[in-house]
Amino acid sequence: MTDVPPAETNPQPGQPPLPGFRILAQFVRDLSFENPKAPDSLRIEGKPQIDMGVELNAQGRPDGLFEVDIKLSIKASTESTAVFHVELLYGGLFQLTGIAEKDIEPLLLIECPRYLFPYAREIVARATADGGFYPPFMLDPIDFAGIYAARMQQQAQAAGTA
Template identity: 75%
Template sequence: MTDAAPAPTAPTGAEVNAQVAAPGFRILAQYVRDLSFENPRAPESLRVEAKPAIDLGVEMNAQGRPDGLFEVDLKLSIKATTDQNAVFAVELVYGGLFALQGVQEHDIEPLLLTECPRYLFPYAREIISRATADGGFYPPFMLDPIDFASIYAQRKQQIGGTAGSGQA
């Protein structure tokens, strides 16, 4: 007589439902909503010898749709200057269409404003890099990774602090 491992069994209906109901999201579409690149002093701006100062703006916005899906926009604004002279400016609004499944209502906002932008960011970063390269800048501008959870937490804290200070 040999010791044999038990034969695998098919998942029960409850196990299948648990797998389907696990919280998560799917990216249904990604798109450039708006893109602007300015190189106002070309070709002189291409000969910049000093490292330009970079002013970076990051905004995340999300809204529900009547069909139950969610639109998430990641807005990135980059302005490079040297000695008060503009080198380049890039503004990008990169969006995505997301379907949520099994997400508790109190978890929807943090998911839409932290995880969804995190998945959109690499594509937005590449678009900005290509725009600066096409504008004649070498090396092209590469955004550092962004901590969207930290930005979301700071925004919530500011909103909470503002709301709390107004109640006196």
């Protein structure tokens, strides 16, 4: 134990709140798992081809909170057959305090998904394991900052050609 008091978390009266965010809830909005060729798909030779898509969405709510969704779509197939298809829409409810207007969008589309991702990853792994696949499919970490940067670049290019 130390005799040092904890850092001040609330500013003095009249000062703006310190920047931060809280995760109020996390939830599965939609989950679909298809194993169309079971049980034959469980005996494939080699590794299947994986096609993965990631979509991010964030929106404000009338109560001042923000909803952030990660949509993951994973299709595994071989040259001759579909192996499995998982679609997950995983969301979180966030409260932001003391965040500058210019920093809200990057926070919602980079940092919030970083907090949600490990839980979404576990759901996908569990769905594939429950579908009979061993080892279960484990998503590699996703570079949400890279996705955000690419999105901003696409928007800038679209605005430049318009």
